[in-house]
């Protein structure tokens with residue numbers, strides 16, 4: 001593992017993380033487009049920024065280096081090849097038609113790196129350009145020629161480090177698909193990541209980072225549900241095995257619904273051998289262990305998740321932190337991302353303050369909880385784990 005990047009667990013002391021400070025892309029959300037753009041409301045952007053700044057500060061207070069996706073993107077776009085790739089990738093959209101595409105290509109190519117990064121993130125509205133022509137005349141003023149990307153906030157999903165290789169993911173929802181063009185640009189062109197090995201890319205079967213948990217060195221758990229497809233987990237398994245990044249991939253079926261869109265909405269690790277699980281689903285969660293003999297994939301019989309995980313990790317048991325919550329409180333706090341904690345080290349995590357009961361139970365179980373407010377951030381349905389992409393964690397020993 002190099003010094004600059006590498007992640008082989010969920011709980012190794014966090015050293016570097018990539019966040020995205022919410023910006024103008026959130027100012028594009030309206031009551032008419034918020035469902036399509038996967039937000040459950042219209043956040044107050046200034047307050048969301050304050051909440052996010054406090055989140056970043058909580059990380060810095062624990063000696064975590066905070067990188068910002070927007071800044072990395074601007075810096076990557078300093079490379080002319082990155083700018084050319086960004087312009088052609090962004091204007092491929094068939095809704096544009098040839099004339100408007102040509103116009104946008106020229107207009108985007110004339111922007112400096114910061115302005116281009118802003119256009120790629122916040123999008124471009126029809127009335128913000130003077131394109132002329134049929135398509136722009138037929139579209140409404142408020143229609144977007146380049147859609148905004150408000151879900152950039154959830155950096156967890158658009159890339160994931162697996163040991164010292166990075167997986168640029170393949171996002172399932174159309175509203176998020178373009179995010180990975182941006183993470184791809186960062187990992188390809190930013191000098192900080194030059195030479196980093198790539199284990200996955202956005203053209204492959206759907207895999208989202210929120211579904212990928214590094215349970216411990218060599219063991220991944222991958223949720224399969226609304227976002228990551230069965231074919232996605234199979235492809236990821238083949239790729240990580242080929243590079244010897246893992247020896248076991250646990251495929252974990254999860255309900256195909258918004259409340260449980262990713263595995264990390266129902267299950268996160270808070271210690272080297274302990275998980276926080278949504279009580280209403282904990283009993284029924286199962287896993288299929290996928291391994292390889294170097295040629296074929298071997299798929300074991302389905303087993304209870306905790307049993308399969310402990311076996312793969314080579315330990316007696318993986319402890320489940322039992323929050324003991326009644327089903328209604330549990331459902332409310334899971335919706336508010338109470339199970340979506342971000343571990344800063346074994347037994348230390350960041351959580352939203354509003355999930356009062358879950359946090360109290362974590363503390364009773366010996367887990368330090370650093371609380372952040374997320375009344376506005378939470379309107380996108382993601383918590384501290386969703387809003388962070390660990391780039392470097394110190395190794396752990398387990399067992």
Ligand SMILES: NC(=O)NCCC[C@H](N)C(=O)O
Nearest residue numbers: 038154210262380381382386
């Ligand atoms: N890992 C996560 O659960 N990320 C949260 C993503 C929320 C976003 N609004 C989405 O629907 O994709």
